[in-house]
Amino acid sequence: MRSVQGLPWHQIPNLLTVARMLLSLPITFMLLGERYSPALLLFAVAGISDALDGFLARRFAWTSRLGSMLDPLADKLLLVTAYLCLTLVQVLPWWLTLLILLRDLLILIGAACYRLLVGRLEFRPSWLGKCSTVAQIILIIAVLLELSLLPAFALVREPMVLLVAALALASGAHYVWRWSLNFRLARQGA
Numbered sequence: 001m002r003s004v005q006g007l008p009w010h011q012i013p014n015l016l017t018v019a020r021m022l023l024s025l026p027i028t029f030m031l032l033g034e035r036y037s038p039a040l041l042l043f044a045v046a047g048i049s050d051a052l053d054g055f056l057a058r059r060f061a062w063t064s065r066l067g068s069m070l071d072p073l074a075d076k077l078l079l080v081t082a083y084l085c086l087t088l089v090q091v092l093p094w095w096l097t098l099l100i101l102l103r104d105l106l107i108l109i110g111a112a113c114y115r116l117l118v119g120r121l122e123f124r125p126s127w128l129g130k131c132s133t134v135a136q137i138i139l140i141i142a143v144l145l146e147l148s149l150l151p152a153f154a155l156v157r158e159p160m161v162l163l164v165a166a167l168a169l170a171s172g173a174h175y176v177w178r179w180s181l182n183f184r185l186a187r188q189g190a
């Protein structure tokens with residue numbers, strides 16, 4: 001099935017993902033300019049596009065290798081952009097952003113080492129990793145709501161910062177533990 005312009009329908013999820021990646025640029029400008037209401041709106045649009053591309057990919061089996069690589073990259077780009085910008089404007093503590101970046105770097109280096117030493121890596125986010133990502137998203141939304149519409153959300157900022165930090169540490173440690181266990185099992189089987 002083809003669309004009116006000749007674009008295959010199954011590419012729609014990938015186009016939504018690329019659009020989400022492109023949204024990181026105006027979100028950056030909005031956050032650095034401390035224009036939190038438009039940043040919240042764009043972040044919401046990005047979230048809706050993420051849900052929509054995931055729904056379309058699963059519902060109509062419009063999955064692709066490209067999409068499986070671009071989707072987590074788009075998510076990470078938006079989160080890293082938001083955390084860096086909110087740290088630069090002194091809304092979020094620098095140590096939290098550093099912790100999140102170090103965790104992500106640990107995962108990248110760990111995956112690369114595993115691939116070099118063991119072989120192909122089937123990367124599936126762990127339950128803790130998913131919880132960590134969800135908590136990071138909730139913190140961004142709560143902070144943007146606090147700064148744009150609902151100052152009462154200031155009450156949840158500090159507890160959410162601590163929760164995000166704890167989940168980042170726990171999920172990073174869990175990935176290291178899981179990969180080291182798989183590495184030992186692969187070495188025993190070799």
